[in-house]
Amino acid sequence: MGGDAYTFKFLGLMFNWTNLISGLVIFVLVFCLLYGLSRKLQMKPKGAQNLMEWMIDFTNGIVRGQMPANEAPHYNFMAFVLFVFILIANEFGLIFQFGWGGHELLRSPTADPIITMTLALVIMTLTHFAGVARHGFVGYLKSYCTPYTAMLPINLFEEFSNFLTLGLRLFGNIYAGELLLKLLAQMAFSHGIPTMIVSLPLEVVWQGFSFFIGGVQAYVFVTLTTVYISSKVSTEE
Numbered sequence: 001m002g003g004d005a006y007t008f009k010f011l012g013l014m015f016n017w018t019n020l021i022s023g024l025v026i027f028v029l030v031f032c033l034l035y036g037l038s039r040k041l042q043m044k045p046k047g048a049q050n051l052m053e054w055m056i057d058f059t060n061g062i063v064r065g066q067m068p069a070n071e072a073p074h075y076n077f078m079a080f081v082l083f084v085f086i087l088i089a090n091e092f093g094l095i096f097q098f099g100w101g102g103h104e105l106l107r108s109p110t111a112d113p114i115i116t117m118t119l120a121l122v123i124m125t126l127t128h129f130a131g132v133a134r135h136g137f138v139g140y141l142k143s144y145c146t147p148y149t150a151m152l153p154i155n156l157f158e159e160f161s162n163f164l165t166l167g168l169r170l171f172g173n174i175y176a177g178e179l180l181l182k183l184l185a186q187m188a189f190s191h192g193i194p195t196m197i198v199s200l201p202l203e204v205v206w207q208g209f210s211f212f213i214g215g216v217q218a219y220v221f222v223t224l225t226t227v228y229i230s231s232k233v234s235t236e237e
Helices: 017-037 048-066 072-095 113-135 137-143 151-188 193-233
Strands: 007-010 013-016 098-100 103-106
Touching: 013 017, 017 048, 017 072, 017 103, 017 113, 048 072, 048 193, 072 151, 072 193, 113 137, 113 151, 113 193, 151 193
Parallel strands: none
Antiparallel strands: 007 013, 098 103
């Protein structure tokens, strides 16, 4: 990580150039990847189409494993796009990090709590909409008092804790991985050849492990998303 993020003010609000640039780069990468993989589709898939269909089957399996059969098809596409976006965002900073003048310009967007908590807020909002659409507004509110009215504060606290853990888990894992890579790089060049011999192999091993963790965290985020939605659409009225 190359330092603090670039920020600017507009209409009295603070904006983060680093998040805007990094997020835009991820959007472009996701679009180019999916566009490239979906060209020249054939009845007998091969090459890029095999990879595309594997990812679709993988995320569809996550949704089917957590949600009722009649609801799962409605969320297959969302789970697929969410998984690909978070996966690329998690791995981006392990390959590309760029800073200038003590400020970061490019990094993993998911290494910033603002991004991960925003994703978590969007997902939790979606779960409430799904619950209202499935049971109606009154029926959905009643589910918070089921089986007893005394369950209301507990259920509300659970909603808040789900929101926090969904965003902070993703942020903590990605940020910690990139931070340790930075510390290992600094140690490698701190005392010349001896520290380089020790640090560089450790950095290679940790980078490989961080790639694995980035994939796991994308899987966990999508899985928890489907679990939370399922809990809303499956609640008995």
